[in-house]
Amino acid sequence: MTIEKQLRDGGLSKSDVANLQRRVFLKRGLSLSALTLLSGCDITNTGPVDGLLRLISRMNDGVQATLFRSHKLARTFPESMVAKEFRFNAQYGADRIPIINPATWRLELTGAIADKRPWTLEQLQAMPQSSYVARHVCVEGWSMIGKWGGVPLRALLEKVGADTRAKYVMFRCEDPINYSSSIDMASALHPQTILCLTYADRPIEPKFGAPMRLKMTTKLGFKQPKFITSIHVTNDYPGGYWEDLGYNWFGGV
Amino acid sequence: MNAKNDTVILHTRVVRYAHWCWALGVIILIGSGWQIYNQEPLFGFGFPSWLTIGLGSWEGAERVHNDIGLAGALLWHFAAMWLLFISLVVYVIYGFASGHFRRHFTPIWPRQILSDITDFLRGRLDHRLGTRNAVQKLLYTGAVLLMILMVWSGLVLWKPVQFEEIGVPLGDYEGARYIHFFGMTGIVLFIIVHIALTALVPKVLPPMITGKAPRSAVAPEALEQQS
Numbered sequence: 001m002t003i004e005k006q007l008r009d010g011g012l013s014k015s016d017v018a019n020l021q022r023r024v025f026l027k028r029g030l031s032l033s034a035l036t037l038l039s040g041c042d043i044t045n046t047g048p049v050d051g052l053l054r055l056i057s058r059m060n061d062g063v064q065a066t067l068f069r070s071h072k073l074a075r076t077f078p079e080s081m082v083a084k085e086f087r088f089n090a091q092y093g094a095d096r097i098p099i100i101n102p103a104t105w106r107l108e109l110t111g112a113i114a115d116k117r118p119w120t121l122e123q124l125q126a127m128p129q130s131s132y133v134a135r136h137v138c139v140e141g142w143s144m145i146g147k148w149g150g151v152p153l154r155a156l157l158e159k160v161g162a163d164t165r166a167k168y169v170m171f172r173c174e175d176p177i178n179y180s181s182s183i184d185m186a187s188a189l190h191p192q193t194i195l196c197l198t199y200a201d202r203p204i205e206p207k208f209g210a211p212m213r214l215k216m217t218t219k220l221g222f223k224q225p226k227f228i229t230s231i232h233v234t235n236d237y238p239g240g241y242w243e244d245l246g247y248n249w250f251g252g253v
Numbered sequence: 254m255n256a257k258n259d260t261v262i263l264h265t266r267v268v269r270y271a272h273w274c275w276a277l278g279v280i281i282l283i284g285s286g287w288q289i290y291n292q293e294p295l296f297g298f299g300f301p302s303w304l305t306i307g308l309g310s311w312e313g314a315e316r317v318h319n320d321i322g323l324a325g326a327l328l329w330h331f332a333a334m335w336l337l338f339i340s341l342v343v344y345v346i347y348g349f350a351s352g353h354f355r356r357h358f359t360p361i362w363p364r365q366i367l368s369d370i371t372d373f374l375r376g377r378l379d380h381r382l383g384t385r386n387a388v389q390k391l392l393y394t395g396a397v398l399l400m401i402l403m404v405w406s407g408l409v410l411w412k413p414v415q416f417e418e419i420g421v422p423l424g425d426y427e428g429a430r431y432i433h434f435f436g437m438t439g440i441v442l443f444i445i446v447h448i449a450l451t452a453l454v455p456k457v458l459p460p461m462i463t464g465k466a467p468r469s470a471v472a473p474e475a476l477e478q479q480s
Contacts, residue, residue, distance in 0.1 A: 044309030044325035045317040053328035060331055067415050074414040075425075091319075135426060137413060140323065141293035143426050218414055246317065246324040248331065253414045 050246075057248050064250040070186050074217030074253075077133045082147045082200055088207045089138065089221065091241075096176045098227055102211045108230040111170075114161025121211050124195060127151040127159075131201075132192060137253050138221040139242075148215040149198040154189045162233045164189060170238035171214055172230040181225045181240035183216075184250065192217040195228070220251040261468050261476065263383055263460040268353065271344040272461055275400065278336030279440060281306055281329055282403075286437060288326035295434055334407060341400055348397075361390045380454045382466050383475025396443045399436055406433040 044050060088094065106118040131149030157164055170182040187193060196204060196215035204210045209226020216224055222242050232238065243249045264272075284306030291299040307326030308314050318324035348354040365387035372378040378386065385393070409420035409429035423429045451458055460466040468476070 044307050044329065045313035046309075050317075050328075053325075053332050056332040056335070057328055064412075067412060069415060072415060072417075075417055135413070137426060138293075139327070141289065141430065143413075242324075245319050246328060248327065253412060 054246065057246075060248060061250040064252040065184060065186070068184075068186055068218065068252055070190060074134050074192055077135070077145050079133055079147060081145045082133055083144045084200075086146055086199065086208065087142070087144055089140075090175075090207075090226075091179075092176045094207065097207050098175050099206050100174060100211060100227060105211050105229070107212065107228070109160055109162075109232075110230060111233040112163035112166045112235070113157075113231075113233050116160075119156075121197075124151050124156075124197065124212065127155060129197075130191075130194060131198065132217070134192065134217045136221055139247065139251065147200050148194065148196045149201065150194040150196040150212070150215065152191060153193045153195055153214070154191070156195060156231075157188065157233070166233045167235045168233070168238050170232040170234060170240075171225045171228045172232070173225050173227045174229045175227045177241065179225055179227070179241045180238075181214075181223050181243065182238040182249075183214075183219060183223060187216065187218050187252070190216065190218050218252055220253055222247065223251040259468050260465040261383075261471055262464050263466040263471065263475075264464050265351075265353075266464065267344065267347045267351075269461060269464055271340045271347075274336050274340035278333045278340065279400070279444075281333035282337060283437060283441065285326040285329035285333065286433075288322050289330060290434070292321070292323045292326075295430060331411075334404075334411075337400065338404055341397075341404060345397075345401075357385055358390050358394050361387055361394065366391055380457065381470075381472035381475070382457065382460065383471040392443065392446065396440065396447075399439045399443065403433065403436045403440065406436060 044053075090097070102121045105121055107120075107124070108118050109116045128151070129149055130152050131147060133145060133147045135143050135145050137143045153169070156162075157169075162169075164185060167185055168182050169185060169188040171180060173179040183193075193214070193216040196209075196213045197211065198204060199208060204213060209228070212228050213226040214224045214228060223240075237249075239249070243251075284304070287300035288302070288305035288307045291302070291305065302308055302311075302322070305322070305326065307329045308322030309317075309325050311321075314320055314322045314325060348358075369378060369386045369388045373388065380386075405419065406423055406429040408416050409423055409426065410433055413420055413426040413429070417425075420426065420429055423432050456470065
């Protein structure tokens with residue numbers, strides 16, 4: 001996210017300002033980069049080098065799928081370690097957080113699913129719930145421990161007759177940037193992959209994706225979209241918001 | 254004596270290939286690692302962007318990745334990790350199997366290290382091709398161990414859940430972030446010393462490229478080891 005965008009979008013917290021100061025410092029350092037070959041040619045962002053790097057990234061998707069153990073549960077922690085104030089992280093400012101009416105919210109089901117009738121929040125809440133205290137790891141490097149609860153995605157996929165031999169599950173979101181992401185079916189069926197409705201035993205707040213977000217322990221944060229309004233099961237590579245911008249698709253941890 | 258006998262193989266093919274794989278791979282990993290660090294610094298400083306790899310240009314990063322350099326740096330980092338990982342695995346297996354470690358890295362006695370440092374400071378430490386003094390043995394052993402530590406902590410950062418078990422001794426994900434940082438610091442210090450010493454004794458450089466050295470320049474005890 002650029003500084004200009006953050007300023008335009010407003011809604012800056014104290015830590016955002018510290019962040020901005022850091023980024024301004026980094027940007028100043030960058031003016032020197034015009035002198036260096038690597039930066040000057042911009043080979044990272046365009047051309048054959050970028051193509052090669054993205055190819056290796058796709059190969060790393062395959063390696064990560066091999067390393068993934070479907071029965072390996074992430075470590076869980078005592079409730080005393082749950083962060084009271086979880087970090088807000090989005091591509092838009094706090095003033096653009098969507099407020100979704102839970103009464104009219106619907107979860108659309110598309111693709112290789114037998115029963116495509118949309119779900120209401122009450123229906124999701126009526127399903128057996130599961131929760132855990134685990135570590136959330138962001139691609140930026142930081143991590144935090146939280147407690148998330150909701151409906152195991154596997155339970156929903158089985159109930160609606162989704163083809164669990166399909167390769168991908170894609171999520172579309174109702175937020176200012178039309179966020180989307182997709183995961184492999186093996187990770188989707190993992191026991192700690194849930195359609196998250198609660199944080200620390202209370203309904204998740206709008207800034208964390210109310211009324212429903214994806215929460216899983218086996219992938220990075222950007223693979224766990226907020227404000228989900230649609231689930232799509234498919235065999236065609238669906239990509240996603242950050243994935244299309246060059247972030248590794250598998251994003252496993 | 255024919256021309257062939259005038260030169261000896263000082264560094265085997267595996268050692269040379271591994272060396273230059275590390276030279277390239279480690280520099281890409283450090284440069285991209287600094288850019289990744291800048292996204293979420295552990296300490297109160299960031300690395301100057303012009304020293305990092307992966308940002309490309311500020312405008313390019315925003316246009317292509319909509320970020321401030323993280324995506325490009327991650328692409329570089331997770332490509333170069335294969336260069337380091339594969340060359341290190343091949344080298345370590347070779348090092349044990351061929352006797353390379355036994356011959357060149359051991360023994361390392363503290364007393365020998367002290368006397369070598371004293372000699373170096375007095376300008377009396379002579380470098381003869383094919384031999385390694387105790388300080389060199391310590392530095393090279395340390396560099397290889399540091400690279401192993403970087404691969405280890407890197408695996409924990411990449412896969413804190415799948416590789417949870419090997420992360421426990423490093424303090425899990427958050428501990429591994431610090432170990433990865435300090436391991437990088439150690440490698441940067443090694444590179445500075447390594448390049449400075451090569452500049453002081455430039456005759457050691459050609460054999461690391463061609464593998465060969467003139468027989469007359471090589472220490473007698475190193476020639477015996479060849480056979």
